[in-house]
Amino acid sequence: MQQILVYSDSLTWGIIPNSRKRLPFGQRWPGVLEDKLNAGSMRVRIIEDCLNGRRTVWDDPFKPGRNGLDGLAQRIESHSPLALVILMLGTNDFQFSHPYNRAWSAAQGIAALVTEIRQAPIEPGMPVPPLLVVCPPQIQSPKGAMAEKFSGAEQRCAGLADAYREVSLNLECHFFDAGSVTSASRVDGIHLDSDQHLVLGTALADVIVPLLSPD
Numbered sequence: 001m002q003q004i005l006v007y008s009d010s011l012t013w014g015i016i017p018n019s020r021k022r023l024p025f026g027q028r029w030p031g032v033l034e035d036k037l038n039a040g041s042m043r044v045r046i047i048e049d050c051l052n053g054r055r056t057v058w059d060d061p062f063k064p065g066r067n068g069l070d071g072l073a074q075r076i077e078s079h080s081p082l083a084l085v086i087l088m089l090g091t092n093d094f095q096f097s098h099p100y101n102r103a104w105s106a107a108q109g110i111a112a113l114v115t116e117i118r119q120a121p122i123e124p125g126m127p128v129p130p131l132l133v134v135c136p137p138q139i140q141s142p143k144g145a146m147a148e149k150f151s152g153a154e155q156r157c158a159g160l161a162d163a164y165r166e167v168s169l170n171l172e173c174h175f176f177d178a179g180s181v182t183s184a185s186r187v188d189g190i191h192l193d194s195d196q197h198l199v200l201g202t203a204l205a206d207v208i209v210p211l212l213s214p215d
Contacts, residue, residue: 001043002083002212005129006030006050007072007113009092010191011136013050017187018144027194032201033208042212047079055092056109058100066092068113076120082129083212085117086204088178090160091136091190094153101156107163114171130174130211134204135164137179137196140189150190176207 006012012030014023025031025048034046053066060066068089076082093106100109110133118128139157142150161177168175181203182196192200 001045003045003047003079003081004033004084004086004208005047005075005079005082006086006088007068007075008048008050008086008088009054010050010052011091012048012088013052014197015052015191017185017191017193023194023197027197029192029197029201029204032198033204036202036205037208037212040209041214042209044083044212049075053092054089055095056089056106057112058093058098058109060092060095061097068109069116072113072116073120076117076129077122080120080122080129081126084132084208085129086132086134087113088134088136089113090164091139091157094139094157095149096151096153097149101153103157103159103163106157106160107167110164111167111171114167114173131171132174132176132208132211133164133168135161135175135177135179137182137184137192140184140186142189144188146188146190154189174207174211176204 014028030046030048037044053063054068055066057069090106094101139153141154165175178200182199185191185193
């Protein structure tokens with residue numbers, strides 16, 4: 001069985017927009033992805049490491065532990081061997097509360113995470129996993145509980161997919177733009193609605209099959 005680690009935030013954790021509730025695993029895109037892969041010739045286990053509010057490499061002044069670099073190398077070590085690591089982070093980098101909230105800086109944060117994963121202290125003989133960088137969909141006009149926290153984020157995140165694509169190319173990572181198949185929530189402009197999880201998980205299954213070795 002091949003293990004895939006998904007390292008992400010509330011978009012993948014499955015928060016239901018404008019609530020503190022969570023979609024069940026089978027409705028979250030990692031669950032959809034696991035079902036799609038296992039329905040074919042693959043035997044795959046998806047490991048979710050998704051924290052609400054997680055950023056790429058920045059601290060949250062209001063909540064501890066939201067810096068994506070914190071403990072990342074140890075997560076890679078503890079879950080190895082891994083067939084693939086999927087990084088889908090960056091949305092929270094566009095919160096109002098720190099100065100590094102542009103597309104370029106979020107992409108540099110992704111680059112730092114890639115470097116950390118590749119330098120993780122895995123056991124001798126275990127493979128350094130390939131990486132798939134998934135750019136989250138473009139932030140829409142933030143609404144409801146997200147309005148103040150993400151004020152102006154729809155302008156600041158302009159060009160994010162292009163910045164992520166360039167970093168992925170330079171670091172020889174696989175890349176997928178989630179915005180090419182879906183969009184941010186119609187409810188809060190930030191997260192993913194349930195039907196969007198289904199679309200994203202299904203699309204990623206097609207992307208990931210060629211990246212995995214046959215059982």
